[in-house]
Amino acid sequence: MYTEHRSGCPINLSLEVFGDRWSLIILRDMIFGGRRHFRELLNGSIEGIASNILADRLKRLMELGLLTKADDPSHKQKAIYSLTEMAITLVPIMAHLGAWGRVWLPVSEELSIRAELLEKGGPPLWEQFMDELRHEHLGAPIKAPPGTPGVRQQLQAAYEAVVARKAEAATA
Amino acid sequence: MYTEHRSGCPINLSLEVFGDRWSLIILRDMIFGGRRHFRELLNGSIEGIASNILADRLKRLMELGLLTKADDPSHKQKAIYSLTEMAITLVPIMAHLGAWGRVWLPVSEELSIRAELLEKGGPPLWEQFMDELRHEHLGAPIKAPPGTPGVRQQLQAAYEAVVARKAEAATA
DNA sequence: GCAACTGATTGCGAAATGCAATCGGATTGA
DNA sequence: TCAATCCGATTGCATTTCGCAATCAGTTGC
Numbered sequence: 001m002y003t004e005h006r007s008g009c010p011i012n013l014s015l016e017v018f019g020d021r022w023s024l025i026i027l028r029d030m031i032f033g034g035r036r037h038f039r040e041l042l043n044g045s046i047e048g049i050a051s052n053i054l055a056d057r058l059k060r061l062m063e064l065g066l067l068t069k070a071d072d073p074s075h076k077q078k079a080i081y082s083l084t085e086m087a088i089t090l091v092p093i094m095a096h097l098g099a100w101g102r103v104w105l106p107v108s109e110e111l112s113i114r115a116e117l118l119e120k121g122g123p124p125l126w127e128q129f130m131d132e133l134r135h136e137h138l139g140a141p142i143k144a145p146p147g148t149p150g151v152r153q154q155l156q157a158a159y160e161a162v163v164a165r166k167a168e169a170a171t172a
Numbered sequence: 173m174y175t176e177h178r179s180g181c182p183i184n185l186s187l188e189v190f191g192d193r194w195s196l197i198i199l200r201d202m203i204f205g206g207r208r209h210f211r212e213l214l215n216g217s218i219e220g221i222a223s224n225i226l227a228d229r230l231k232r233l234m235e236l237g238l239l240t241k242a243d244d245p246s247h248k249q250k251a252i253y254s255l256t257e258m259a260i261t262l263v264p265i266m267a268h269l270g271a272w273g274r275v276w277l278p279v280s281e282e283l284s285i286r287a288e289l290l291e292k293g294g295p296p297l298w299e300q301f302m303d304e305l306r307h308e309h310l311g312a313p314i315k316a317p318p319g320t321p322g323v324r325q326q327l328q329a330a331y332e333a334v335v336a337r338k339a340e341a342a343t344a
Numbered sequence: 345g346c347a348a349c350t351g352a353t354t355g356c357g358a359a360a361t362g363c364a365a366t367c368g369g370a371t372t373g374a
Numbered sequence: 375t376c377a378a379t380c381c382g383a384t385t386g387c388a389t390t391t392c393g394c395a396a397t398c399a400g401t402t403g404c
Contacts, residue, residue, distance in 0.1 A: 005278070009283040010274045010283070010287045011197070011269050012197060019190075020360090037382085039381070047178040048178070051383070052362080052363090052383085052385085053360090053362075054382095056360095075380090075381075076369085077370050077371085093269060099182075105182060107182045115183070222393050222395085225392070230352095249401050250349095
């Protein structure tokens with residue numbers, strides 16, 4: 001573990017955790033993309049992370065307590081990465097970051113639809129999403145009533161709808 | 173300006189803005205510390221930023237539209253840095269980051285009291301604070317009724333109270 | 345004049361980044 | 375059986391960025 005800190009300021013300490021170009025991207029792909037394996041993170045990343053950087057960040061995020069690693073029973077060589085509660089509670093920060101980026105930065109429509117829905121859903125939606133993540137990653141019992149559509153599925157469906165609409169508009 | 177982006181994802185684009193160890197620290201010192209000059213930022217930083225890094229980040233934050241620079245009428249060589257609306261709207265993100273850090277990271281009591289108050293105050297307090305910043309940095313009319321104590325003063329007073337209490341406890 | 349202060353800039357070693365190739369073991373398909 | 379593929383990494387290397395110290399020229403106060 002890292003014990004040398006620049007200061008005890010909470011913003012500074014948070015920055016020491018994700019003050020780099022890749023850590024939050026990995027967590028984003030795990031949270032919103034549902035990725036759990038090394039290769040999924042490596043090949044699924046639209047930003048194109050390098051394998052050595054990914055390996056280094058996964059290790060670092062484990063040391064920091066944001067991820068855990070377990071063997072995949074279906075494949076002796078496969079490792080499953082799980083979010084910890086510490087990482088799951090980043091959902092509101094992700095939502096705010098996405099909302100801020102959507103206002104001020106040149107976001108693409110299909111990649112910002114998730115941020116838009118998350119912003120409109122507000123804290124209740126974030127809570128539901130965090131519950132889902134606790135279920136998937138920590139084995140916690142799910143609180144939502146049966147039949148409730150998953151937040152990730154909703155976001156993914158909205159993303160795919162935008163992609164489909166844009167594809168149609170391009171060929172029309 | 174930077175026009176090459178890794179992706180149009182709002183979280184990625186936000187990360188391209190402050191995905192480094194210093195940019196947010198500088199904004200933090202301007203927002204919560206009220207610092208406006210190069211030397212104030214350089215010498216007041218508890219994390220100890222180097223002057224070349226500070227110069228580089230100030231330039232970058234200006235190019236990105238988060239800061240503006242103006243001449244200080246009191247000193248021909250002095251520059252005053254101002255936050256733009258884009259930077260002022262980071263206050264909720266700062267508040268969330270601080271709250272998250274306070275829960276999960278080894279924060280010091282005196283440096284996290286501000287985050288605690290900001291968290292307890294919630295969105296209404298953040299709005300009041302952003303109004304103050306708009307007044308200070310953008311010349312906007314202040315909305316709060318006269319006599320309302322400033323948010324920054326409240327935070328600063330709370331910080332000093334903790335420092336004083338700890339100093340007293342140490343000598344007792 | 346001159347020291348202190350202003351916002352920077354330069355030089356340089358250390359560290360991080362990004363890319364490509366590779367590793368040994370596990371699994372899959374023919 | 376055996377080659378192809380997939381698994382989570384690791385290594386080597388060139389480029390870029392970082393961070394520290396020293397320094398700069400112009401401005402101000404005395």
